[in-house]
Amino acid sequence: MLSYVAWLSFWSVVQILVLHRLGITWKIALIDAAVSIALLFVAGLVTVNMFHFYQPGKKRYFFRVTWGIVFTALYMVLLNYTLSMVLHKQTSYLLFLESSLPIRFAFSLLIIAFLTVIGWMWNYTERQRVEESRKSDTDKLFREAELGKLRQQLHPHLLFNSLNSISALVGSRPEEARKMIQQLSDFLRGTLRKDEQLLVSFSEELELLRLYMEIEKVRFSHRLTAEINCDDTCKKMLLPPLLLQPLVENAIKFGLYDTIEAVTIKIDAKAENGFLSIVISNPYDPQTAQPRQGAGFGLDSVKKRLQLLYFRNDLLVVKKDANVFHTLLKIPQTHA
Amino acid sequence: MLKIILIDDEPLSRSIIREYLQSYSDITVVAECSDGFEGVKAIAQHKPDLVFLDIQMPKINGFEMLELTDPVPMVIFTTAFDEYAMKAFEAHALDYLLKPFSKDRFDKAMQKWQQQHSPAATGKSINRLLENPQQQTEEHQRIVVKNGNNIRIVPFNEIYYIEAYDDYVKIFTKDDYFLKKKTMSYYEQVFSPKEFLRVHRSFIIRLEHLTRVEPFEKNAYIALLKNKVRIPVSRTGYTKLKETLGF
Numbered sequence: 034m035l036s037y038v039a040w041l042s043f044w045s046v047v048q049i050l051v052l053h054r055l056g057i058t059w060k061i062a063l064i065d066a067a068v069s070i071a072l073l074f075v076a077g078l079v080t081v082n083m084f085h086f087y088q089p090g091k092k093r094y095f096f097r098v099t100w101g102i103v104f105t106a107l108y109m110v111l112l113n114y115t116l117s118m119v120l121h122k123q124t125s126y127l128l129f130l131e132s133s134l135p136i137r138f139a140f141s142l143l144i145i146a147f148l149t150v151i152g153w154m155w156n157y158t159e160r161q162r163v164e165e166s167r168k169s170d171t172d173k174l175f176r177e178a179e180l181g182k183l184r185q186q187l188h189p190h191l192l193f194n195s196l197n198s199i200s201a202l203v204g205s206r207p208e209e210a211r212k213m214i215q216q217l218s219d220f221l222r223g224t225l226r227k228d229e230q231l232l233v234s235f236s237e238e239l240e241l242l243r244l245y246m247e248i249e250k251v252r253f254s255h256r257l258t259a260e261i262n263c264d265d266t267c268k269k270m271l272l273p274p275l276l277l278q279p280l281v282e283n284a285i286k287f288g289l290y291d292t293i294e295a296v297t298i299k300i301d302a303k304a305e306n307g308f309l310s311i312v313i314s315n316p317y318d319p320q321t322a323q324p325r326q327g328a329g330f331g332l333d334s335v336k337k338r339l340q341l342l343y344f345r346n347d348l349l350v351v352k353k354d355a356n357v358f359h360t361l362l363k364i365p366q367t368h369a
Numbered sequence: 370m371l372k373i374i375l376i377d378d379e380p381l382s383r384s385i386i387r388e389y390l391q392s393y394s395d396i397t398v399v400a401e402c403s404d405g406f407e408g409v410k411a412i413a414q415h416k417p418d419l420v421f422l423d424i425q426m427p428k429i430n431g432f433e434m435l436e437l438t439d440p441v442p443m444v445i446f447t448t449a450f451d452e453y454a455m456k457a458f459e460a461h462a463l464d465y466l467l468k469p470f471s472k473d474r475f476d477k478a479m480q481k482w483q484q485q486h487s488p489a490a491t492g493k494s495i496n497r498l499l500e501n502p503q504q505q506t507e508e509h510q511r512i513v514v515k516n517g518n519n520i521r522i523v524p525f526n527e528i529y530y531i532e533a534y535d536d537y538v539k540i541f542t543k544d545d546y547f548l549k550k551k552t553m554s555y556y557e558q559v560f561s562p563k564e565f566l567r568v569h570r571s572f573i574i575r576l577e578h579l580t581r582v583e584p585f586e587k588n589a590y591i592a593l594l595k596n597k598v599r600i601p602v603s604r605t606g607y608t609k610l611k612e613t614l615g616f
Contacts, residue, residue, distance in 0.1 A: 193449035194379070197468035201385035252379050289378070293404050293427045318428075320522075 037077065044144075045070040061126055068115050069137070076108050076145055081152035101149050105142040109134065112141075176341055191248070191282070192217075198252050213251050220244040224275055232271040235263070235302065235309060242281055242300070249285055256295050257285065263302035270309040272364040273342055276335060280313050280360050283331035287358060288315035309364040317358040332360070372399045372415055376408040376431070377423035377447065382468065386421050386447070389475045403427075405434035406520055412438045419482055421466075424448040429522065433513040436549075437520060445478050512540060514547035523547065525564065529578050529594055531556055533571035543596055566613055568592060568606035582610060 045066045052062035080100075113134065120126055195217050202210035223241045239261065246259045281298065288296035299314040332351065339348045343365060352359040373396055375383045383401050390396055400411040404427045412420065420442045424431040431448075435441055446465040463485065464478040511524045523542060532539045533553050540547045557567050567573045574592060581593040582602060590602040592610075602610065610616075 190449060193468055197385070197449060198379070198381045200469040201381040201388070204388050205384070252381065255380060290425065290427050293406070 038074075041070050041074050041077070044073075055129070057126065057129065061120060061123060064119060065116060065126075065130075068119065069112055069141075072108060072112055072115070073141065073144060076104060076141075077148045077152075080104065080145065080148045081155065083152070098146075101142060101146040104149075105138060105145050108141055108145065109138050112137070191245075192221075194252060195248055202251075209251070213248065216244055216248050220248060224278070231274070233274045234268065235270050235272060236268040238272060238274065238277055239263070239268070239300075241275075242277055245278060245281065246285075246298070253285075253289060253296075256289060258295070258297045260297060260299045261302075262300070264304075266304045267302045267309055270304060270364070270366055272309060273338065276338065276364075277311065277313075277362070279331035279335055280362065284313050284315035284358070284360065286331075287317055291317045304366075305363075307366050309366060311362045311364070313360040313362070314357050316356055317353075319353065319355070335362075371396050371418040373397065374400045374402065374408070374411050374415060374417040374420045374442075376402045376405070376411075376420060376426070376434070378403045378426045379423075382423065382447065385469075386475075389472055393479065405429040405431070405437075408434050409437050409515070409520065412442055417442055420444045422446055429513050429520065436513060437515045443482060445482065512547075512549065514540065514549055516547055521547065525560065526575075526577070528565075528575050529596060529598065530572060530574040530600055541598070562613070566606075566609055568600060568602045568610060570603065572600050572602075572606075574600055576613065582607070 048066040048070065049059075049062045052065055053059060057065070113130070116130055117127060120130075195213065199210050199213050199217075202213060220241065223244065243261075246257075250257050250259075277300075281300070284298050285296075288298055294316075296316055300311065301314075302309065302311045304310070332349065336346065336349050340346050345365075348363045348365075350361045352361060373390065375386055375398060377383050377386075380403070387398060387401075390398065399415045399417060400407075402408045402411050406428065408420075408422070411417075422431045422434070422444050424446060425448065426434070429437075431446065435444065443463055445463055447468060447470070448465065449468040464481050466474060466478055510526075511522055512528075514521050514523060523540060527542045529541045529543060531553070532541065534548065537548045537550050538553060538556065540549055553567065553571070553573065556565075556573055560573065564577065565573050565575055574594065578595045579592055580595055582590050583593070585591040585601070588604050590607050592600040592602050594600065
């Protein structure tokens with residue numbers, strides 16, 4: 034706004050000087066310039082504000098040109114009228130005014146056309162900016178909701194089955210029932226406390242996994258064993274919370290439901306050029322493996338989370354050996 | 370003495386039913402099974418009056434196991450959490466118990482069973498349930514068949530074609546076939562129309578295994594499969610093939 038006023042003041046000075054050189058007295062030149070620039074100022078404001086309410090499409094040059102001409106003509110009529118009224122006694126000036134109308138028209142047309150373009154562009158970018166910020170807001174909201182949803186889906190199955198085991202233990206082995214209630218609450222508390230955006234250390238995550246596997250062992254004690262291999266370096270490495278749990282859940286599920294023998298779930302972790310690299314293995318039977326093996330819910334949701342968090346989709350891979358199914362996970366350690 | 374079989378892969382889940390059953394005097398648990406294979410055998414051997422059956426079990430699930438038993442016993446399903454299974458058997462099963470269930474709820478299910486003591490009635494309703502393709506959701510994508518004493522799991526992608534055979538259908542793989550007591554229209558609904566097509570009143574083929582279609586007599590065609598088998602194609606079947614494959 035300030036630059037707009039300064040810019041117009043500059044033009045009024047130019048106009049005064051030009052008029053004075055053409056033999057008009059300072060006083061009349063001043064009045065002339067003041068009136069015409071003041072009217073131009075109003076015209077400019079109207080033009081810029083008009084685009085608040087009406088935004089012609091990018092391609093509608095015709096409208097803008099017509100608008101410019103019509104508006105300039107209107108401006109000229111008004112200018113001529115005002116000046117003749119104010120300075121009606123200065124006959125020589127009035128003659129000059131009349132003869133200078135074409136050049137004034139050309140000049141004002143230029144200025145108004147310029148203002149039209151500026152106003153339109155300013156409004157256009159403004160709208161663009163608002164739109165973009167709204168879009169990124171919804172994107173962010175969507176991402177958060179998506180992540181929340183993916184996490185929520187982890188629990189119901191585990192919860193109901195564990196409660197059923199507890200219900201069975203209460204009668205015959207109350208001590209074990211109490212222990213399982215403790216483990217289950219510790220596990221749930223561990224999963225609830227986690228903030229999606231904060232990273233946790235691998236050792237912390239492993240602790241939670243141990244709890245989880247202890248709970249599953251109560252249900253499938255006769256068939257399930259777990260083996261965890263990792264060194265001290267990777268214990269300190271960071272990863273998003275609860276990323277491993279669904280993968281281990283998957284491994285246990287497929288291990289247990291694809292075979293009828295005893296099942297060993299292995300988790301091997303190591304540090305590998307800037308990545309925390311984790312391999313989860315479970316036995317499976319390629320003959321009868323259900324197609325869901327490849328596109329299990331657990332895998333899908335983890336893949337989606339990695340995509341949302343790291344914008345990469347190559348961090349989770351599965352590999353099938355003769356009788357073992359491997360889930361390979363890599364977590365970038367750039368944030369460390 | 371009424372005979373009961375418990376089928377669940379979690380020992381604790383079986384033990385709670387055993388515990389609840391202690392208050393019933395005229396009942397004996399004749400077998401406990403931890404998977405569907407054992408279940409099929411035990412049911413054939415003991416002819417139980419009632420079966421408690423878990424849905425999610427190793428290798429074959431509870432529904433698939435029931436498809437292999439003949440006659441179908443009376444069943445009370447027990448499951449923890451299974452949204453769509455729920456919908457399917459709400460209408461048909463004798464009863465279902467959501468884990469964990471109370472003694473009261475258990476007693477109600479037992480009451481229902483004792484009142485409704487005709488196996489024929491429930492056998493029928495379970496058959497109806499098994500006929501319901503809704504329950505065969507995408508995630509299955511396989512058929513469980515019994516071949517003599519062996520149980521085989523045939524993934525959909527190993528099927529070459531299916532042929533109607535009286536009350537049964539013959540399911541052909543590359544060099545073998547199995548009988549299954551189902552209808553053609555059942556499989557027509559279960560299979561994805563992108564993968565399977567009914568080319569004839571008595572034939573559904575897997576499109577992936579189709580190599581050629583050639584004219585045969587008037588208004589009829591022959592489809593050639595990868596394993597050199599020739600399948601008759603009706604005129605409507607040919608039109609459908611044309612639409613699906615876009616030739």
